[in-house]
Amino acid sequence: MADRLSFTLNDRPIEIAGVSPMTTLLDWLRDHRGLRGTKEGCAEGDCGACTVVLEREDGRREAVNSCIALLGQVDGLSVRTVEGLRGAAGGAHPVQVAMAEADATQCGFCTPGFVMSAYAFAAGGEKADPDTVHDALAGNLCRCTGYRPIVEAMGRVAGLAIDPPPAPVARTASVAIDGVFFAPRSLDELLMLRSAHPDARLLAGGTDLGLDASRARKPPATIIHLAHVAELKAIAADDEKITIGAAVTYTEAAPTLIEAYPALRPYLSRLGSRQIRNLGTIGGNVGNASPIGDMPPVLLALEASVRLVSRLGAREMPLEDFFAGYRKTALAPDEVIQSLSMPRLWPGEVFFCDKVSKRRDQDISTVAAGYRLRLKDGRIEDARVGFGGMAATPKRAMHVEAALKADGFAGAIAAVAKDFQPLSDWRGTADYRLQVAANLLRRLELRIAQPSRALELEAL
Structure with missing residues (x-):
C-alpha cells in the first residue's frame, strides 16, 4: 500500500508527500512547481485555459482540465504541460511554431491551453476537417475571438509526427494518503473501503466532484478513487447487449456506444468537451443523479440496467428504479455502481x-x-x-x-x-x-x- 503519490511530469518522475491529494492539479502545478503557463480562467472546466495532457500507458495523449482534476487522480500517470513541449535542439515545439506562424494568439492568456489541445490533436493523428477541428477545440475559449488563425494552426499540425510518450511511473499498488484518499486496484479492495468509509465520496472522473475543490474550495473530507479498479474499467459487447464499466470514460466508451447506437455520435460530441469526456464517466453521470445530466435520458430509452455491488453481493435493477428523487438514488451506503448494460437494437x-x-x-x-x-x-x-x-x-x-x-x-x-x-x-x-x-x-x-x-x- 503506497502512501505517496508518484507520476511523471514533463518526462521527469515525481514523488509527492506532504501535499493534500485533494489539491487541484492546476494549483499544484502553479503554486508548488512554478509552472504558470497553465492558467485558471473559470475554475469550472469550461474555458480550457488550464488544459494539460495526460499521456497514458497505451500511448493515448488526452487533453484534460487541470482546474477540476485532483492531484490524487494523476497518480501513476504521465502529465505534460506547455513547459514540457520541446522541439529540436531544445527549441519551440512544432505545435508552438504553427501557432506563432499562423498568428494564432492575441492577448495570450488562453494560448497555452490551445497549444496543449492542439498537441493532443496532433498526437492523435486526426484529419483537419472542420467538424474534427471544432470538436478538438470546443473545450477552449478565446476571449479575443481569434479562432480563425487558431483553426488554421490546427490544420498545420494535423498528422504531425509526435514521438511516443514516455512510460508512466509504474503503479500496481493501491494508494492510501493520510487516511483520506484511497485508490484501490481491485473490486474486492474497493468494497472493503466502501464498507469502512460509507461517507466517503466516490471519485470516477471528477468532472462534477472536482468543482468542490476548484470553484467552492471545499474538497471532500474523504475520497475513494475508482479509476484504477479493473472490474469497473471493463467494456463487454455481444450479440444481445453491451456493458460499460462505471469507471470507463466517455472517450473510452464512445466507439462501442456509437457502433451499437449510431445516433449517439452527434449527441456525444456535445457532451462537454474532449477535456471533459477524457475524464468523465457514464457511471459518474448516473451516480450523480442530476436531473439535467446528458446520459440518463438516453439510457432510460435504451432500457439500461445498473449493476450494484457490495461485500454482501450484487444486484441489478432497471435504471428507472435507480433514481429515487432529486440527487437521490437507490445506492446503499456500502454499494458502488459496477456497470451499466443496454440491450442492442433489434430488427425493426x-x-x-x-x-x-x-x-x-x-x-x-x-x-x-x-x-x-x-x-x-x-x-x-x-x-x-x-x-x-x-x-x-x-x-x-x-x-x-x-x-x-x-x-x-x-x-x-x-x-x-x-x-x-x-x-x-x-x-x-x-x-x-x-x-x-x-x-x-x-x-x-x-x-x-x-x-x-x-x-x-x-x-x-
Missing part, C-alpha cells in the same frame, strides 16, 4: 436522441431526450422515451409512450403535460420546456416519416 427498432441547451458546446441540457421505437408496417408497436430537465429526476415519459402506441405522434404530443410538470429556472421556463419536449417529438416524427432526412435533422 430505431433509436434517436436530442439535446437542447443555450449554446451548442460546453453547456448543460435544458431538455434532453432519448427515444427507442419498434416499428412494424408503419405503426409504432413499442416505445421507450426518456427525458431530462423535465422533472426532479431523469424520467421515462409513460403517458407519451402509451400514446405513441395507441394514437401516434399527435396523441403523444398532447400527453407530454401528463408526464411532466417541469420547474422554471434560468435555463428555461416550465412552458418553454413543455414546448421543447413537444417539438422534439415532432422532430422524431419527421425522422420516422422521412428517413432520408435523418442525418440532416441531426445537424439542426
Whole structure:
C-alpha cells in the first residue's frame, strides 16, 4: 500500500508527500512547481485555459482540465504541460511554431491551453476537417475571438509526427494518503473501503466532484478513487447487449456506444468537451443523479440496467428504479455502481436522441431526450422515451409512450403535460420546456416519416 503519490511530469518522475491529494492539479502545478503557463480562467472546466495532457500507458495523449482534476487522480500517470513541449535542439515545439506562424494568439492568456489541445490533436493523428477541428477545440475559449488563425494552426499540425510518450511511473499498488484518499486496484479492495468509509465520496472522473475543490474550495473530507479498479474499467459487447464499466470514460466508451447506437455520435460530441469526456464517466453521470445530466435520458430509452455491488453481493435493477428523487438514488451506503448494460437494437427498432441547451458546446441540457421505437408496417408497436430537465429526476415519459402506441405522434404530443410538470429556472421556463419536449417529438416524427432526412435533422 503506497502512501505517496508518484507520476511523471514533463518526462521527469515525481514523488509527492506532504501535499493534500485533494489539491487541484492546476494549483499544484502553479503554486508548488512554478509552472504558470497553465492558467485558471473559470475554475469550472469550461474555458480550457488550464488544459494539460495526460499521456497514458497505451500511448493515448488526452487533453484534460487541470482546474477540476485532483492531484490524487494523476497518480501513476504521465502529465505534460506547455513547459514540457520541446522541439529540436531544445527549441519551440512544432505545435508552438504553427501557432506563432499562423498568428494564432492575441492577448495570450488562453494560448497555452490551445497549444496543449492542439498537441493532443496532433498526437492523435486526426484529419483537419472542420467538424474534427471544432470538436478538438470546443473545450477552449478565446476571449479575443481569434479562432480563425487558431483553426488554421490546427490544420498545420494535423498528422504531425509526435514521438511516443514516455512510460508512466509504474503503479500496481493501491494508494492510501493520510487516511483520506484511497485508490484501490481491485473490486474486492474497493468494497472493503466502501464498507469502512460509507461517507466517503466516490471519485470516477471528477468532472462534477472536482468543482468542490476548484470553484467552492471545499474538497471532500474523504475520497475513494475508482479509476484504477479493473472490474469497473471493463467494456463487454455481444450479440444481445453491451456493458460499460462505471469507471470507463466517455472517450473510452464512445466507439462501442456509437457502433451499437449510431445516433449517439452527434449527441456525444456535445457532451462537454474532449477535456471533459477524457475524464468523465457514464457511471459518474448516473451516480450523480442530476436531473439535467446528458446520459440518463438516453439510457432510460435504451432500457439500461445498473449493476450494484457490495461485500454482501450484487444486484441489478432497471435504471428507472435507480433514481429515487432529486440527487437521490437507490445506492446503499456500502454499494458502488459496477456497470451499466443496454440491450442492442433489434430488427425493426430505431433509436434517436436530442439535446437542447443555450449554446451548442460546453453547456448543460435544458431538455434532453432519448427515444427507442419498434416499428412494424408503419405503426409504432413499442416505445421507450426518456427525458431530462423535465422533472426532479431523469424520467421515462409513460403517458407519451402509451400514446405513441395507441394514437401516434399527435396523441403523444398532447400527453407530454401528463408526464411532466417541469420547474422554471434560468435555463428555461416550465412552458418553454413543455414546448421543447413537444417539438422534439415532432422532430422524431419527421425522422420516422422521412428517413432520408435523418442525418440532416441531426445537424439542426
